[in-house]
Amino acid sequence: MKRTWLGLLAAVATTLVAVGPGQAQIKLGLGGPITGGSAVFGSQMKNGAEQAVEDINAAGGILGQKVQLFLGDDVSRPEQGVSVANKFAGDGVKFVVGHFNSGVSIPASDVYQENGILQITPASTNPVLTERKLTNVFRTCGRDDQQGAVGGKYIAQNFKGKKVAVIHDKTPYGKGLADEIKKNMNSAGVTEVLYEGVNVGEKDFSALVSKLRQQGIDLVVWGGLYPEGGLLVRQMRDQGVNAVLLGGDGIASAEFGAVGGPGVEGTLMTYGPDPTKRPNAAAIVKKLIDKKINPESYTLYTYAAVQILQQAMEATKTTDPKKVAEYMHSGKPFDTVIGTISYDAKGDRTDSDYVMYIWKKAADGKLIFEEMQSAP
Known part of the structure; x- marks a missing residue:
């Protein structure tokens, strides 16, 4: 078994969800940001994976074998993701659901390929992940070039002649998405007046907001996650900048509203159709809600990833990752x-289902995102 020195030397906190002793077991890894700045999304992934494994094991497992779930915390860091991948390999894991961040999934996928591990991510959207001719990588989500096309088209239709700024967080996901939106709006005749990157973890955007105000920006394209995106909106509103923000699936969390405050109302967002509203998800949604778990964002995308692995193993009657892939x-x-x-x-998925959402205030006063049926 091939393992990198980084993985051998790094200490990775891995939690094991055990099944009964003496049973044949299929080892499944869940890699994501269980702690750190993106822990909200990591929690969603954990909830989805644990519920899927619970349901599969309650029904008798897969091919007569129970599923054993290993949790690996990558803290949204590429080097830690590689460490998690190596730890999974050492533990004999052959199937991994993860990771969340594209910047983690891409380097981790090399370790999985070397060790014959099948990887399916519910969240990593950067096209590079699946463009390297690896045979073991899949995703239940779409790609940035797909949601970039939807976002760029919307801008061309609704903000032509307006002043647009493109801001990203310099990560493979954030910059990748921002650049795809930029490419699509540029080709449709909309050119940005400002293009800048900020750092993950940055708290003070006052200088950037001053630029937005001075240039009279009407729309801010945001490529990044909710912590920085929410702070950017809050500080824009504090400084009297009323420009609309347009982001991607990285702000698809109630935490975006919590961080950004009332000013996020009117924010635009690209994301897939709400899976909690699908009839075939009703039973799982109820189970999660009964457990006081909000099945938002990547919870069901992760549950779906485990379902796909189960169905592929049962169809091939094998747990050999190569044959399953x-x-x-x-x-x-x-x-x-x-x-x-x-x-x-x-x-990659053979379909593309990204749609536009708008953030609004619900009747109970909470900030929510709702699929747009038409332009607001």
Whole structure:
């Protein structure tokens, strides 16, 4: 088994969800930001994976074997993601759901490929992940070039002639998404007047907000996650900048409203159709809600990833990751809580379902995001 020195030397906190003794077990890893700045999303992934494993084991497991879940905390850091990947390999894990950040999934995928581990991410959208001709990588989400096309088209239709700024967090996800939106709006005749990057973890955006105010910006394209995006909106409003913010799935969390405050109302966002509203997700949604778990964002995308692995193993009657991956690449459909999914030769979904959302205040005063039926 191949393992990098970084993985051998790093200490990774891994939690094991045990099954009964003496049983044959399928080892499944869940890699994500269980702690750190993106822990909200890591918690969603953990909830989805644990519920899926619980349901599978309660029904008898897969091919007569119970599923054993390992949790690896990558803290949203690439080097820690590689350490988690190596720890999984050392533990004999052969299937991994993860990671969340594209900047973590990409380097971790090399370790998984070297060790014959199948990886399926519910959240990493950077196209590079599946463009490197690896045979073991899949995702239940879409790609940044897909949501970038939806965002760019919306800008061209609704903000032509307006002043647009493009801001990103310099990560593979954030910059990747911002650049895809920029490319699409540029090709449709909209050129940004400001393009800048900020640092993950940055708290003070006063200098940037001053630039936005001085240039009379009407729309801010945000490529990044909710912590910085929420602070940016809050500080824009504090300084009297009323520009609309347009972000991607990285702000698809109630925490965006908590960080950004009332000023996030009117924020635009690209994201997939709300999976909690699908009839085939109703039973799982109820189970989670009964446990006081909010099934938002990547909870069901993660549950779907485990469902796909289960269905592929049962169809091939094997737990060999290589044979399972070959079946998944074949274009066969998988029925999941987020809809029917099939894969192309790269490991990408054969469909694209990104839509536009708008953040608004609900009747109870909470800030929520709602799919747009038409332009606001």
